Amino acid sequence: MATLLNASWALVDGEAADTVPLGDRGLHFGDGLFESIRVERGQALLWHLHAARLARGCEVLGMEFPADRLLERELAEVCQGAPEVAMVKLLLTRGDGRGYAVPAGGRVRRIWLLYPLRDDPEARAEGVAVRECRLRLSLQPRLAGIKHLNRIEQILARGEVEPPFREGLCFDQRERLVEATSANVFLVRDEMLVTPRLDACGIAGVMRARVMNVARELGMPVSETEVDHAALASADELLLTNSLIGIWPVRQLGTQARVVGPVCRRLQAACGFAP
Amino acid sequence: MATLLNASWALVDGEAADTVPLGDRGLHFGDGLFESIRVERGQALLWHLHAARLARGCEVLGMEFPADRLLERELAEVCQGAPEVAMVKLLLTRGDGRGYAVPAGGRVRRIWLLYPLRDDPEARAEGVAVRECRLRLSLQPRLAGIKHLNRIEQILARGEVEPPFREGLCFDQRERLVEATSANVFLVRDEMLVTPRLDACGIAGVMRARVMNVARELGMPVSETEVDHAALASADELLLTNSLIGIWPVRQLGTQARVVGPVCRRLQAACGFAP
Numbered sequence: 001m002a003t004l005l006n007a008s009w010a011l012v013d014g015e016a017a018d019t020v021p022l023g024d025r026g027l028h029f030g031d032g033l034f035e036s037i038r039v040e041r042g043q044a045l046l047w048h049l050h051a052a053r054l055a056r057g058c059e060v061l062g063m064e065f066p067a068d069r070l071l072e073r074e075l076a077e078v079c080q081g082a083p084e085v086a087m088v089k090l091l092l093t094r095g096d097g098r099g100y101a102v103p104a105g106g107r108v109r110r111i112w113l114l115y116p117l118r119d120d121p122e123a124r125a126e127g128v129a130v131r132e133c134r135l136r137l138s139l140q141p142r143l144a145g146i147k148h149l150n151r152i153e154q155i156l157a158r159g160e161v162e163p164p165f166r167e168g169l170c171f172d173q174r175e176r177l178v179e180a181t182s183a184n185v186f187l188v189r190d191e192m193l194v195t196p197r198l199d200a201c202g203i204a205g206v207m208r209a210r211v212m213n214v215a216r217e218l219g220m221p222v223s224e225t226e227v228d229h230a231a232l233a234s235a236d237e238l239l240l241t242n243s244l245i246g247i248w249p250v251r252q253l254g255t256q257a258r259v260v261g262p263v264c265r266r267l268q269a270a271c272g273f274a275p
Numbered sequence: 276m277a278t279l280l281n282a283s284w285a286l287v288d289g290e291a292a293d294t295v296p297l298g299d300r301g302l303h304f305g306d307g308l309f310e311s312i313r314v315e316r317g318q319a320l321l322w323h324l325h326a327a328r329l330a331r332g333c334e335v336l337g338m339e340f341p342a343d344r345l346l347e348r349e350l351a352e353v354c355q356g357a358p359e360v361a362m363v364k365l366l367l368t369r370g371d372g373r374g375y376a377v378p379a380g381g382r383v384r385r386i387w388l389l390y391p392l393r394d395d396p397e398a399r400a401e402g403v404a405v406r407e408c409r410l411r412l413s414l415q416p417r418l419a420g421i422k423h424l425n426r427i428e429q430i431l432a433r434g435e436v437e438p439p440f441r442e443g444l445c446f447d448q449r450e451r452l453v454e455a456t457s458a459n460v461f462l463v464r465d466e467m468l469v470t471p472r473l474d475a476c477g478i479a480g481v482m483r484a485r486v487m488n489v490a491r492e493l494g495m496p497v498s499e500t501e502v503d504h505a506a507l508a509s510a511d512e513l514l515l516t517n518s519l520i521g522i523w524p525v526r527q528l529g530t531q532a533r534v535v536g537p538v539c540r541r542l543q544a545a546c547g548f549a550p
Contacts, residue, residue, distance in 0.1 A: 010297050019294035020302060022285050022388060027295060028366070029426035030305030061427070062434060091303070098390065100426065100433035100456055113297060115373065138413035139448065142431060150425035151304035151375065152336070156417060158375035159337060173414065181375055 011078055011112040024109060026093030029100070030149035032109075033057040035206075038117065038243050039086040042079045046243055047072075049206035054092060057146035063094055064108050071110070078112045087117040087244055091149070117244060124268070125275035127251030127260045128166040128240070130180065133157040137172045137201045145204040157181045167240055169232070169253075172201050177227040183242040184208035185227075187235035188263040192221045194231070207241040207271075214270045220263070237261040246273030286353055286387040299384060301368030304375070305424035307384075308332040310481075313392065313518050314361040317354045321518055322347075324481035329367060332421035338369055339383050346385070353387045362392040362519055366424070392519060399543070400550035402526030402535045403441040403515070405455065408432040412447045412476045420479040432456045442515055444507070444528075447476050452502040458517040459483035460502075462510035463538040467496045469506070482516040482546075489545045495538070512536040521548030 010018055025031035035050040044050075051068060058065040071090075078088050091111040097103035135157045143150075153170075158181040161168040167180040177196050179185055184205040187194040193215045198204050215222050232238075238250035238258055247268045249260040268274050285293055300306035310325040319325075326343060333340040346365075353363050366386040372378035410432045418425075428445075433456040436443040442455040452471050454460055459480040462469040468490045473479050490497050507513075513525035513533055522543045524535040543549050 012297070018297050020297055020299075022287070022293050022295055022386065024295075024302065027299065027302045027368075027386075028309070028424070029430060030424055031427060031430055034303070061431075093302075100429045101436075102430065102434060111297065111302075135417065138415040140413040140428065142410060143427060148427055149303070149305055150427045152306060152418060152423055152425050153415065154375045155304060155306055155377065156336075159377060161376075 008116065009078060009081070009114040011074055011110075013110055014074060020109070020111060021096055023096035023098065024093050025095060025097050026091060026109070026149055030151070031061070032063070032091055032093035032149045033061070034089060034091045034147055034149060036242075036244055037075075037088040037090065039079050039082050039088050041084060042082055044075055044079060044088060046206045046210060047075065049209055050090075050243070053147060053204065053206060054090075057148060058092070060143065060146050061094070061148065062102065063092065066092070066108055066110060074110060074112055078114050082114055083116055085117045085119055087115045089113045089115065093149070120245070121275060123166065123248050124246065124273060127249035127258075129164045129252035130167045130169055130240070130250050131161065131165045131254050133160045133168040133170050133181070135160065135170065137170050137178050139172055139174070139200040141200050144201050145198050147203050154181050171229075175228060177232055178202040180240050183240040183245065183248070186211065186239040186241065187227060187231065188237035188239070188261060189231070189235055191263065192223060193263065194223045194225060194227065194235075196227045197224045205242050207243045207246065210271060211241050211247065211267055214267060218266060218270060237264050239264050239267070247271060283391065284353060284356070284389040286349055286385075288385055289349060295384070295386060296371055298371035298373065299368050300370060300372050301366060301384070301424055305426070306336070307338070307366055307368035307424045308336070309364060309366045309422055309424060311517075311519055312350075312363040312365065314354050314357050314363050316359060317357055319350055319354060319363060321481045321485060322350065324484055325365075325518070328422060328479065328481060329365075332423060333367070335418065335421050336369070336423065337377065338367065341367070341383055341385060349385060349387055353389050357389055358391055360392045360394055362390045364388045364390065368424070395520070396550060398441065398523050399521065399548060402524035402533075404439050404527035405442045405444055405513075405515070405525050406436065406440045406529050408435045408443040408445050408456070410435065410445065412445050412453050414447055414449070414475040416475050419476050420473050422478050429456050446504075450503060452507055453477040455515050458515040458520065458523070461486065461514040461516065462502060462506065463512035463514070463536060464506070464510055466538065467498060468538065469498045469500060469502065469510075471502045472499045480517050482518045482521065485546060486516050486522065486542055489542060493541060493545060512539050514539050514542070522546060
């Protein structure tokens with residue numbers, strides 16, 4: 001399956017496949033949603049949180065959410081024969097259809113892809129260098145939080161990230177920090193865990209939700225709020241999270257060295273991503 | 276080719292096909308561009324304007340623009356055997372690739388689809404009813420004007436349009452009129468032709484460009500400017516334009532009857548879309 005670019009297995013509406021029909025609305029308009037799921041020893045991690053975000057995305061887009069059991073059955077099929085650590089990507093598109101108007105009786109298409117995933121223990125242990133992107137994310141409260149297929153802004157922002165940087169931090173047009181190009185961001189300030197509020201743009205990551213819950217279990221105060229440039233610059237610690245990497249500390253922001261601190265280590269240990 | 280939903284012919288990278296590889300970045304991220312081209316008696320109309328917009332879109336997205344001659348050869352192939360009036364849709368995606376980072380040495384994929392097109396002489400002659408959409412378009416100057424594949428906003432806006440309405444007018448988050456869901460908008464005010472400036476969002480249509488040029492040839496003053504609710508409400512005439520429909524007058528805005536006027540008729544005649 002050379003066309004899948006390293007995907008070792010794929011399933012489209014329940015059938016093994018390596019293509020999608022040309023009329024697919026995901027292709028034509030980005031009319032759909034996706035999830036990137038970490039798989040360890042054949043088990044999908046945090047599936048319930050991925051499924052909940054998909055369900056919310058379907059509601060926002062007015063798409064039918066496939067039956068939970070159907071998705072779980074297909075997920076199990078895709079995970080069969082997965083290597084020790086893998087990534088499963090699920091795309092839900094609004095099926096086939098011409099024009100912006102949603103076709104009556106259209107059927108959501110389920111596209112599963114299985115990819116190998118390489119862990120990066122050094123990034124987890126030592127932290128990564130990140131920079132601020134120049135691109136400003138647009139504001140669209142109607143789509144905030146969901147993981148839809150319109151991702152050109154992330155591609156443009158990612159294009160600003162070159163080694164030694166591993167990620168780019170994105171601000172919105174009000175100069176509020178939103179997220180990294182493919183991760184959420186946490187700040188630690190006076191032992192409080194702070195993450196940008198995602199009511200106007202950004203993706204509400206499943207690892208973001210997990211980290212907030214675990215922090216509360218550990219008795220840490222947690223705040224979703226507006227984060228401006230000054231708050232970012234003065235944070236005690238910075239962390240990046242997503243469902244594939246877990247938690248990465250930030251050891252450098254632009255040219256400035258940052259401390260990899262105790263809150264990061266506690267959260268990594270409690271979330272099962274200890275370096 | 277049932278999967279193409281009425282498409283009677285399709286070409287992917289020069290080969291007849293009805294599917295696209297599952298790794299396509301258009302599918303995963305909406306990472307690409309498109310054009311909808313009117314074809315009459317086997318001839319593509321305004322191709323040079325479509326090609327120019329594609330070239331600009333490629334520049335904005337950092338994609339390689341395929342050789343003009345290659346596109347023209349494929350266009351001619353797709354147009355062969357087209358019915359009297361048809362639509363050719365061209366998608367340029369950034370080929371295959373996993374993750375937001377643009378793959379080095381990636382190849383742009385060319386996807387051509389031929390669809391039958393039904394003209395609507397009544398809409399052209401009598402005009403259409405339109406409404407204002409509630410959805411507010413987000414502002415993203417980096418992407419303004421180009422016809423990229425991230426179209427969820429247009430799908431949401433189109434979902435607000437039900438009969439008797441044929442189109443919906445979209446404002447941006449500053450309450451400026453931008454466009455209709457799949458057409459540009461012109462206002463006539465004191466015999467001046469006015470159309471929203473598209474420096475923060477919206478698609479700069481090829482028929483919009485053609486109409487502005489023709490109006491100037493006819494000696495009409497033309498202005499690209501900010502259009503607010505008051506300007507819309509007080510316009511002498513309202514027109515919708517795109518490359519498939521040509522020019523449609525607006526005969527009703529919400530519950531308010533509007534005049535189909537002489538400027539519309541002059542422009543329809545001069546652009547070759549007389550009712």
